[in-house]
Amino acid sequence: MSKHIFVTGGVVSSLGKGLTSASIGMLLESRGLRVRMQKLDPYLNVDPGTMSPFQHGEVYVLDDGSETDLDLGHYERFTSSPLTRDSNYTTGQIYQSVIHKERRGEFLGQTVQVIPHVTNEIKSAISKLGSDDVDVVITEIGGTVGDIESQPFLEAIRQFALDVGKENCLYIHLTLIPYLKAAGELKTKPTQHSVGQLRQIGVQPDVLICRTERSLGRDECAKIALFCNVPVEAVIEERDKDFSVYEVPVSLLEHGLDALIVRKLDLRASEPHLDRWRDLLHRMRNPEREVTIAVVGKYVEHRDAYKSIYEAIDHAGVAHRAQVRVLRVHSEAIEREGPEKLLCGADGVLVPGGFGERGIEGKLEAIRFARERGVPFFGICLGMQCAVVEFARNVAGLEAANSTEFDKDTPYPVICLLDEQRNVTDKGGTMRLGAHPAVLQVESRSAAVYNATTISERHRHRFEFNNAYRNQLAAHGLSIAGASPDGQLVEIIELPDHPWFVATQFHPEFKSQPTRPQPLFAGFLGAAVRSRGARTHTGHEAEAVQP
Numbered sequence: 001m002s003k004h005i006f007v008t009g010g011v012v013s014s015l016g017k018g019l020t021s022a023s024i025g026m027l028l029e030s031r032g033l034r035v036r037m038q039k040l041d042p043y044l045n046v047d048p049g050t051m052s053p054f055q056h057g058e059v060y061v062l063d064d065g066s067e068t069d070l071d072l073g074h075y076e077r078f079t080s081s082p083l084t085r086d087s088n089y090t091t092g093q094i095y096q097s098v099i100h101k102e103r104r105g106e107f108l109g110q111t112v113q114v115i116p117h118v119t120n121e122i123k124s125a126i127s128k129l130g131s132d133d134v135d136v137v138i139t140e141i142g143g144t145v146g147d148i149e150s151q152p153f154l155e156a157i158r159q160f161a162l163d164v165g166k167e168n169c170l171y172i173h174l175t176l177i178p179y180l181k182a183a184g185e186l187k188t189k190p191t192q193h194s195v196g197q198l199r200q201i202g203v204q205p206d207v208l209i210c211r212t213e214r215s216l217g218r219d220e221c222a223k224i225a226l227f228c229n230v231p232v233e234a235v236i237e238e239r240d241k242d243f244s245v246y247e248v249p250v251s252l253l254e255h256g257l258d259a260l261i262v263r264k265l266d267l268r269a270s271e272p273h274l275d276r277w278r279d280l281l282h283r284m285r286n287p288e289r290e291v292t293i294a295v296v297g298k299y300v301e302h303r304d305a306y307k308s309i310y311e312a313i314d315h316a317g318v319a320h321r322a323q324v325r326v327l328r329v330h331s332e333a334i335e336r337e338g339p340e341k342l343l344c345g346a347d348g349v350l351v352p353g354g355f356g357e358r359g360i361e362g363k364l365e366a367i368r369f370a371r372e373r374g375v376p377f378f379g380i381c382l383g384m385q386c387a388v389v390e391f392a393r394n395v396a397g398l399e400a401a402n403s404t405e406f407d408k409d410t411p412y413p414v415i416c417l418l419d420e421q422r423n424v425t426d427k428g429g430t431m432r433l434g435a436h437p438a439v440l441q442v443e444s445r446s447a448a449v450y451n452a453t454t455i456s457e458r459h460r461h462r463f464e465f466n467n468a469y470r471n472q473l474a475a476h477g478l479s480i481a482g483a484s485p486d487g488q489l490v491e492i493i494e495l496p497d498h499p500w501f502v503a504t505q506f507h508p509e510f511k512s513q514p515t516r517p518q519p520l521f522a523g524f525l526g527a528a529v530r531s532r533g534a535r536t537h538t539g540h541e542a543e544a545v546q547p
């Protein structure tokens with residue numbers, strides 16, 4: 001039978017519950033345990049797929065096509081827990097399911113209520129991840145304790161321990177210990193209140209993980225323990241990390257969290273093996289070169305909107321022993337100020353995915369700049385579509401070529417709606433989503449970096465390369481380096497005459513891990529490092545890193 005860990009958050013949002021949960025998963029895996037990860041989100045949207053990146057950050061897509069919370073990206077980067085649509089439930093989904101059951105008459109005339117019907121539905125979502133092959137299920141509850149909308153989830157996890165036995169459950173509460181400059185003190189009161197609220201619903205946390213900018217002294221730990229009714233060894237400090245989020249698991253290990261969990265849940269675990277992770281941190285701390293990558297998008301001011309892209313760039317940087325400086329360039333700023341000024345220091349230009357017309361012309365200018373100046377370029381999803389439009393307009397002479405997403409009446413619709421999308425009206429969960437295979441041209445750059453000619457990557461789009469323009473664009477030098485197995489859907493374009501110009505319809509960023517960088521990102525970063533070497537005439541970098 002699986003054991004269960006529930007992670008709740010208190011005092012304020014954005015404490016890094018996702019990262020902490022992922023770090024716990026990673027530490028348990030490093031002790032040989034089989035872990036499953038899950039996030040329960042209290043908002044009413046059925047999934048984050050329809051939410052604005054400004055509201056919710058990136059939408060993280062899984063192999064099975066579910067559009068999920070970006071915390072699942074942390075889970076995949078830190079652990080090897082397989083994720084499916086059972087790994088992310090929202091209040092919207094829970095209610096949808098309860099209401100369907102009610103319509104089908106499954107409740108046999110009962111009054112349908114939050115307790116027990118909604119809480120049962122939540123408990124069954126949690127139980128789904130447990131099995132004989134899983135040692136620990138980690139369930140993160142989104143939101144902050146005290147929110148009205150998270151109450152049914154907290155009630156459900158309270159009941160869960162009654163159903164499966166308290167000895168099989170562990171409640172971990174992540175909280176903030178603010179430092180008040182004026183008083184010169186760390187303050188424990190908000191944590192006392194937050195734990196008080198949890199206890200009011202009947203959940204006594206077993207472990208408190210305390211986010212803090214300064215080290216907790218013995219006295220503070222003792223005070224927190226006493227007022228929050230936990231043993232002092234269960235007060236775990238999580239200091240702010242200014243270097244990298246990948247330090248979090250090691251720091252939690254140093255504070256004894258993994259040993260505490262193993263003991264409290266009576267798990268049969270080996271000693272932790274973190275050699276690969278420590279090696280990663282060592283490489284991150286000791287870069288041998290620098291490289292600057294410009295990310296040109298319209299959500300660049302929002303840290304989380306391109307989360308997996310920034311992470312994948314970092315992973316590739318580590319692989320090349322490069323310290324990556326990311327220039328976040330707003331595509332509308334390029335429209336106003338021109339690419340020369342804003343991209344002049346960039347060793348590589350990346351245009352990520354997106355929707356809608358705003359900022360498109362700036363992206364096209366950035367791509368033209370990279371193409372004409374031989375600056376390594378990587379386009380992802382909308383970035384690929386823009387690369388096709390730019391090439392059609394400025395190389396193939398198809399003036400006013402466009403995607404029909406932005407101009408329905410363009411004379412040259414080089415990007416058009418996927419056939420399967422023609423009759424789709426609903427917005428939620430209706431794009432071409434999830435993992436699909438692609439077949440790569442043997443001679444392509446992509447095949448070289450993947451070291452394979454069949455790959456599988458994740459998708460999230462409605463528009464595609466219009467096959468009516470394939471020959472015309474190919475005649476001008478655009479290579480279709482990858483396509484769906486039936487050859488119908490363009491998956492990768494390349495410009496073979498350019499140092500590195502590769503763009504994909506899929507989202508490679510979702511499969512990058514810190515110790516296993518995604519091949520296209522690694523290839524792009526390598527090209528950027530070489531380009532910098534050539535630019536600064538040192539030549540060292542050019543020799544040091546091969547694609």
Ligand code: GLN
Binds near residue numbers: 381383460461
């Ligand atoms: N808006 C484009 C489409 O729907 C690109 C989507 C994306 O970049 N994820 O095809």
